[in-house]
Amino acid sequence: MTASFAVTWDYRCPFARNAHEHLLTGLAAGGDWNPRFVPFSLGQVHVAEGETDVWDEPHKDTGLLALQAGVVVRDDFRALFPAVHRALFAARHDQGLKLEDPDVVRAALVDSGSMPTRSLAESSRAKRSRPFAPSMSSSPSRTMFGASRRSSLMIKPSSCG
Numbered sequence: 001m002t003a004s005f006a007v008t009w010d011y012r013c014p015f016a017r018n019a020h021e022h023l024l025t026g027l028a029a030g031g032d033w034n035p036r037f038v039p040f041s042l043g044q045v046h047v048a049e050g051e052t053d054v055w056d057e058p059h060k061d062t063g064l065l066a067l068q069a070g071v072v073v074r075d076d077f078r079a080l081f082p083a084v085h086r087a088l089f090a091a092r093h094d095q096g097l098k099l100e101d102p103d104v105v106r107a108a109l110v111d112s113g114s115m116p117t118r119s120l121a122e123s124s125r126a127k128r129s130r131p132f133a134p135s136m137s138s139s140p141s142r143t144m145f146g147a148s149r150r151s152s153l154m155i156k157p158s159s160c161g
Helices: 014-028 064-076 078-093 102-111 117-129
Strands: 003-009 033-039 135-138 153-156
Touching: 003 014, 014 033, 014 078, 033 064, 064 078, 064 102, 078 102
Parallel strands: 003 033
Antiparallel strands: 135 153
């Protein structure tokens, strides 16, 4: 029987990187799983009560650009998502690159397998026209990463229905 579950990610989290690499490898080997990849913001988890959310001040968060790129690829270029997902984790954890740098994110997209940059730009532009102002909703009964007051919340971008 196929196992369905949600798994969160933030490209800056080494624990998410380890879990996702195993998950992607298992899926490529034919794992009978139906994961739902859900973006999670480490930056938002660390926002104090009453402070401004990271999506209202995106320049203060180093992970939102890569997270947005991952969501665009997940939603609009599904077949490329595993390669791009690995590439964005590798950019941060193997190469020590800064994910807030558009050139780093662009290189990860292009290097992960002939990413159609024009289509990606158009898709990204459309998603940016609807700000990445996620609605917060309670996560399933278990949370995979984090242990703070907000760790039981997942980010569900408005573009993800």
